[in-house]
Amino acid sequence: MTYHTEALIIELEALARQLRVESLRMIYRRQAGHPGGSLSAAEIMAGLFFHHLRLDPQNPDWPERDRFILSKGHASAVLYAALALGGFLTLDDLKSWGDLDCRLQGHPDRLKTPGVDMSTGLLGHGIAVGAGLALAARLQKLNYRVYTLLGDGECQAGIVWEGAMLAAKYHLNGLTAILDYNDVQLDGPVHEILPLEPLIGKWRSFNWHVIEINGHDLRQILESLDLAQEIHDRPTLILAHTTKGKGVSFMENNAHWHGAVIDSLQYKRALAELGQEVTE
Amino acid sequence: MTGMSMREAYGQALADYGEQHPLIVTLDADTASSTFSNFFARRFPDRFFNIGIAEPCLVDVAAGLALGGLVPFANVFASLLSLRALEQIRTCVCYAQTNVKLVGHYAGVSDYKDGPTHHSITDIATLRALPQMVVIVPADSIEAAAWVPLIAEYAGPVYLRISRAETLSVHSLPPVLQIGKGIQLRPGNDVTLVSCGAMVGRSLLAAQALQNAGIEARVIEMHTLKPLDAEILVKAAEETGALVTAEEHSIIGGLGSSVAEVLSGNCPVPLERVGIADTFARTGPDPETLMDALGLGVNDIFLAAQRAAARKLKSRRIA
Numbered sequence: 195m196t197y198h199t200e201a202l203i204i205e206l207e208a209l210a211r212q213l214r215v216e217s218l219r220m221i222y223r224r225q226a227g228h229p230g231g232s233l234s235a236a237e238i239m240a241g242l243f244f245h246h247l248r249l250d251p252q253n254p255d256w257p258e259r260d261r262f263i264l265s266k267g268h269a270s271a272v273l274y275a276a277l278a279l280g281g282f283l284t285l286d287d288l289k290s291w292g293d294l295d296c297r298l299q300g301h302p303d304r305l306k307t308p309g310v311d312m313s314t315g316l317l318g319h320g321i322a323v324g325a326g327l328a329l330a331a332r333l334q335k336l337n338y339r340v341y342t343l344l345g346d347g348e349c350q351a352g353i354v355w356e357g358a359m360l361a362a363k364y365h366l367n368g369l370t371a372i373l374d375y376n377d378v379q380l381d382g383p384v385h386e387i388l389p390l391e392p393l394i395g396k397w398r399s400f401n402w403h404v405i406e407i408n409g410h411d412l413r414q415i416l417e418s419l420d421l422a423q424e425i426h427d428r429p430t431l432i433l434a435h436t437t438k439g440k441g442v443s444f445m446e447n448n449a450h451w452h453g454a455v456i457d458s459l460q461y462k463r464a465l466a467e468l469g470q471e472v473t474e
Numbered sequence: 475m476t477g478m479s480m481r482e483a484y485g486q487a488l489a490d491y492g493e494q495h496p497l498i499v500t501l502d503a504d505t506a507s508s509t510f511s512n513f514f515a516r517r518f519p520d521r522f523f524n525i526g527i528a529e530p531c532l533v534d535v536a537a538g539l540a541l542g543g544l545v546p547f548a549n550v551f552a553s554l555l556s557l558r559a560l561e562q563i564r565t566c567v568c569y570a571q572t573n574v575k576l577v578g579h580y581a582g583v584s585d586y587k588d589g590p591t592h593h594s595i596t597d598i599a600t601l602r603a604l605p606q607m608v609v610i611v612p613a614d615s616i617e618a619a620a621w622v623p624l625i626a627e628y629a630g631p632v633y634l635r636i637s638r639a640e641t642l643s644v645h646s647l648p649p650v651l652q653i654g655k656g657i658q659l660r661p662g663n664d665v666t667l668v669s670c671g672a673m674v675g676r677s678l679l680a681a682q683a684l685q686n687a688g689i690e691a692r693v694i695e696m697h698t699l700k701p702l703d704a705e706i707l708v709k710a711a712e713e714t715g716a717l718v719t720a721e722e723h724s725i726i727g728g729l730g731s732s733v734a735e736v737l738s739g740n741c742p743v744p745l746e747r748v749g750i751a752d753t754f755a756r757t758g759p760d761p762e763t764l765m766d767a768l769g770l771g772v773n774d775i776f777l778a779a780q781r782a783a784a785r786k787l788k789s790r791r792i793a
Contacts, residue, residue: 261541304570312541313570316561322531323566326538326546329523333499334543353562356531364523 210240216275230451232272234376234436241415243276251281254308265320266345267301282309317348322357328369347379362401369429370422376438409434480637485510487619503532503550509579511549533562540572552578552594568606582722584638589757599727602700609699613644613674620648639761642675656703662690666710673720680775711741716782725749744785746778
């Protein structure tokens with residue numbers, strides 16, 4: 195396991211903040227999108243896209259690149275922001291999100307957007323599709339790893355557990371799932387809509403290796419991603435405790451901000467809280 | 475008759491094809507001994523994945539394997555594939571355009587023993603409605619085997635509909651097949667019988683009976699339900715002036731609906747549709763008896779052809 199310098203952590207924290215700003219910019223501009231789950235995943239996405247994943251923005255189809263599936267496809271804003279800051283897109287591209295014939299669909303589309311490995315949107319597919327990809331890597335003796343970011347609400351879907359059983363059956367150590375556990379879904383708190391607990395117990399009993407972290411702590415994120423590579427007999431779930439709407443006080447832990455859009459006052463206030471001047 | 479069920483012929487062809495093509499992988503959802511994907515499994519255990527009774531997972535894993543550059547053949551009963559896994563097919567195969575071959579077994583009412591829960595009489599309707607999907611319905615065992623290399627080499631989603639039964643033999647040799655190109659099996663200018671799957675052999679028998687009654691019926695095998703061969707249909711409508719469709723599928727959304735969609739916009743002529751009425755089928759003693767009881771008999775095609783021909787004559791008299 196590599197030691198992560200304080201300088202790296204600080205740099206990634208700044209990038210996570212920037213992912214929040216760009217996500218909100220996109221959602222405000224378009225007056226559509228999902229702010230809550232984009233903000234909760236900012237550190238996870240920063241850790242993946244700006245440090246951990248082996249990617250080449252100049253060659254987005256590089257056969258040996260690590261694969262990333264945004265199973266919680268509604269957080270497309272933070273994915274597009276990461277692709278822009280990561281060099282797959284330009285910041286200008288982000289302005290076209292949602293335009294007719296633009297490259298950025300409402301939810302990720304692998305055929306239209308460079309850097310998107312799988313089209314997602316309806317929840318639940320990341321684990322099972324990721325398991326297929328990890329099997330393919332093994333059969334073809336390629337070294338890439340497969341990552342998928344899940345929402346907590348989608349763990350209510352049966353397909354997640356079908357995929358989890360299958361990945362464990364084949365000991366797919368090349369598959370790592372990160373669960374953005376912000377405990378808020380569209381209609382309210384996850385623990386009220388359909389409780390998932392004991393969630394760690396569930397994943398462990400499905401023969402996954404589980405690492406529990408604070409999903410806003412970049413050092414923990416990087417270390418857990420490294421640790422997952424040390425597990426050789428099973429897939430790993432990184433259960434990342436997060437706050438929905440993290441970084442914008444009035445959005446935090448509020449189900450309203452799962453898919454609500456922001457007006458100009460809210461936008462200014464949100465960006466101010468993120469230490470960003472509003473220029474539009 | 476080859477003495478071999480369609481599923482067995484398919485299973486052998488897939489295993490044979492896998493011999494020369496290492497990118498072919500096969501999946502099943504706990505039906506490998508029924509679909510005969512176990513022929514492949516025995517020869518290539520490392521390239522076979524039994525997903526268990528989890529059809530949505532079957533399709534998603536196949537999509538992942540395809541994303542990784544492999545050519546997955548995903549096998550399970552057509553009823554489960556087309557109903558339980560439909561969202562996965564829509565999103566992860568069609569929308570994402572992954573190179574997945576979906577093979578729906580025990581199609582139509584060929585699983586006569588198990589009854590309506592196991593029948594698949596709406597799969598053509600649902601799958602042909604999905605953008606990007608190719609839908610293939612072979613007529614007999616020889617043809618089913620012949621499709622395996624073709625669909626493997628086609629880049630994109632395909633649905634192959636396989637009967638549990640040994641259907642009436644249509645082809646004595648592997649036919650020349652092209653996706654989207656119907657086959658004229660018999661000439662005739664009084665009426666055209668358009669059919670797919672197990673109803674092709676029955677349509678040929680009906681055409682013989684019609685000849686004895688003085689009606690020369692053209693017979694077209696429409697093995698590709700999507701993309702549909704509009705050219706052969708319009709030509710048949712222009713030249714014979716009346717059509718009959720015959721399918722082992724619900725009357726809603728299948729071959730008859732597909733043909734009606736083409737004719738209505740191009741060459742509207744009398745069309746009679748033979749299919750399963752808007753109802754669930756039932757358990758039967760064997761596929762042939764059950765199909766007869768459901769209005770899919772040779773005589774049903776014969777009578778439909780007479781009706782279509784009579785409507786043609788009547789409309790011409792009025793004109």
